[in-house]
Amino acid sequence: MFEQLGLIGCGLMGGSFALALKQAGLVQRVVGYSKSPSTLQRARERGVIDVEAPSALLAVSGADLVLLAVPVAATEDTFKAIRHLVSPTTLVMDVGSTKSDVVAAARRSFKDQLAGFVPAHPIAGKESAGVDHADARLYQGCQVILTPMAETDPAQVARAQAVWTALGARVREMAPDAHDAAYATVSHLPHLLAFAAMNAVIAQPQARHFLELAGPGFRDFTRIAASDPSVWRDILLANRDEVLAQASHFRAALDTLEATLRQSDALALQALIRQASEARARWQLGGQIDAAPPTESP
Amino acid sequence: MFEQLGLIGCGLMGGSFALALKQAGLVQRVVGYSKSPSTLQRARERGVIDVEAPSALLAVSGADLVLLAVPVAATEDTFKAIRHLVSPTTLVMDVGSTKSDVVAAARRSFKDQLAGFVPAHPIAGKESAGVDHADARLYQGCQVILTPMAETDPAQVARAQAVWTALGARVREMAPDAHDAAYATVSHLPHLLAFAAMNAVIAQPQARHFLELAGPGFRDFTRIAASDPSVWRDILLANRDEVLAQASHFRAALDTLEATLRQSDALALQALIRQASEARARWQLGGQIDAAPPTESP
Incomplete structure (x- = not known):
């Protein structure tokens, strides 16, 4: 399908994308760039990339598909580094967990060359990052959210959908701000709460003892x-306002639960727990997305 | 080791205890009572109990080991129902998730017959409750906290330790209030926060959409x-003051994280996340409890 993938960032996300494309026979050649020389060398040794590029710009040169898989904070600098070789016929995607900031950075960087840019967020990952953990199956069965801009060429959106679908992912389109509101709710705020929960435990003198009992x-x-x-840090800062808004929703729900507990209002407390319990019991990972049985997936 | 187990409550926790004792050859006969006739019948059919008792008191009659595995809210009534047949030579245990309230209820109910009572909290469970899910292996590898009272006979504590150890559990002794403070931190508050997190999501008009993306x-x-x-409801009410105290610790930690985010203070935010991340990465389930390799466990 593609002649040359220009891969910028050869870690877990980028490396897995290259391996999956190769395994699916969808790309002839992968030219990769990483800021880290050792990552670039490992990517070559592992067969993640075929050719090492000396810069992000040169990784894009001659590519009909470009994937940016760099830390969120490096996105805009990378856009600026490659803008002179980005054309409407090159499909360019990122893999960032936030999208409004990426869209704004793309507008500032690419200006009138936005037709080929399809912002993407694959909901995939592992606890272990880095090229050594890159895995051709990382995207199988995961969701990928595309947030095309008004300037994006619909034909490029269709190509982006086809690529991710061919890798076994389920693709969904959303507006960038709707994406960021949703992931503030189901991912970014839960991370913030989990960080707070750990910090609250370890701030106490008996922390070690408590943790032994968990x-x-x-x-x-x-x-x-x-x-x-x-x-x-980068995800929370990039989606700051939505995360803080969701934190307010959470605090309101916690206030209500705490108030019933403080008043020992057993009936109200049970009703609130039941609401949460039933909602969580009904929910299933990916369950409401795709009614087709998994065996029929491409 | 025991002639007769009197089992009051034949659900997941009680049923699993009876099955495990039988499998280990530690009991000759199990006499069981459940408030629910259908549970009692299923317990008999599944071989969890050998004899159905018509009341909690009659389940205790002739028993040298008694396990109360009833809902927390039914604990005191059950103590009162059996107190006339409880003697210092009968080892009596409960399985409640809170201990100060159980100890207080035991004092009110058993009065000067406390020598045989060893409050116990096995940290075990499954998502599916009920006698049909009772499993002889439920307590293998789990922790059991014993919170003996000043009046408890040390010989009974030693017997309690021996029983749980024989079922494959790791036993630890604590004071009831220390137990409740610890479990408010590592179990009860996390539940309250998870309930609040779900309720915060479903209170929003886009809840269904958000949940599809999780x-x-x-x-x-x-x-x-x-x-x-x-x-x-019962656990949170029983341990209300400790849970509310832990909620305050959590709010303080969340306040700090939110303040750095609101100010876009990247350095401070990263430091707070790093603190949580490193603490969580160091923690391992049961890892700090028992240095002996699992193969050497009894």
């Missing part, structure tokens, strides 16, 4: 608190 | 929000 509920509730600090 | 992080973070409403 069980499987604590393990699952706090799992996301172990996430990478610089990645999550 | 991924594995949300799944794990909110898993405990699906817990049983009446069980958790």
Whole structure:
């Protein structure tokens, strides 16, 4: 399908994309760039990329598909570094967890060359980052949100959909601000709460003792608190206003629960817990997205 | 080791205890009572109990080991129902998630017959409750906290330790109030926060849409929000003051994180996330409890 993938950032997300494209026979050649020489070398050794590019711009040269898989904070600089070789016929995607900031950076950087840019957010990851963990199956069964801009060529959106679908992902389109509101709710705020929950425990003198007693509920509730600090600093800052708005919703719900508890109002407390419990019991990962049985997936 | 187990409450916790004792060859006969006739019948059919008792008191009659595995709110009534047959030579345990309230109820009910009572909290459970899910392996590898009272006979504490250890659990002794403070921190507050997080999502008009987009992080973070409403109503009420105190610690930690985010103070935000992330990455379920390799466990 593609002649040349220009891969900028060869870590878990970018490396997995290249491996998956190759395994699916969808690309002839991968030219990669990484700011880290050792990552670039490992990417070559692992067969993630075929050719090492000496700069982001040169990774884009000659590519009909470009994936930016760099830390959120490096996105705009990377856009600026490659803008002179971006054309409406090149499909350019990112993999960032926030989209309004990426769209704004793309507007500032690409100006009137936005037709080929399709902002993307694959909901995938692993606890271990880096090129050594890149995996051709990372995107199988995951969701990918595309947030095309008014300037984006619909034909490029269709190509983006086709690529991710071919890698086994379920694709959905949304507006950038709707995306950011949704992920503030179901991902970014939960991370903030998990960080706060861990910090609240370790701020107490008996922290070590408390942690020795924790069980499987604590393990699952706090799992996301172990996430990478610089990645999550950037995500929370990039989506700050939506995250703070969701924090207010959360505080209101916690206030209500605490008030019934403080008053020992058993009936009201049970009703609030039941509401949460039934909603969570009804929810299933990916359950409401795709009614087709998984065996029929491409 | 025991001639007769008197089992009061034949659900997941009680039923699993009886099955495990039988499998380990530690009891000759199980006499069971449940408020629910259908549970009692299923317990007999599944071989969880050998004999159905028509009341809690008659389940205790002739028993040298008694396990109360009833809802927290039914604990005191059950103590009062059996107190005339409780003697210092009968080992009596409960399985409640809070201990100060159980100890107080035992003092009110048993008065000077406290020598045989060893309050117990096995940190075990499943998402599916009820006798049909009772499982002889439920307590294998789990922690059991014993909170003996000043009046408890040390020989009975030693017997309690021996029983749980024989079922594959790791036993630890604590004071009831220290237990409740610790579990407010690592279990009860996380449940309250997970309930609040779910309620905050579903209170918003776009809730259905948001939930469709949620991924594995949300799944794990909110898993405990699906817990049983009446069980958790009782636990939170029983440990109200400690839970509210822990909620204050959490709010302070959340305030600090939100303040750095509101000010877009990237350095301070990253430092706070790093603190949480490193603490969580260092923590391991049961990791700090028992240095002995699992193969050497009894």
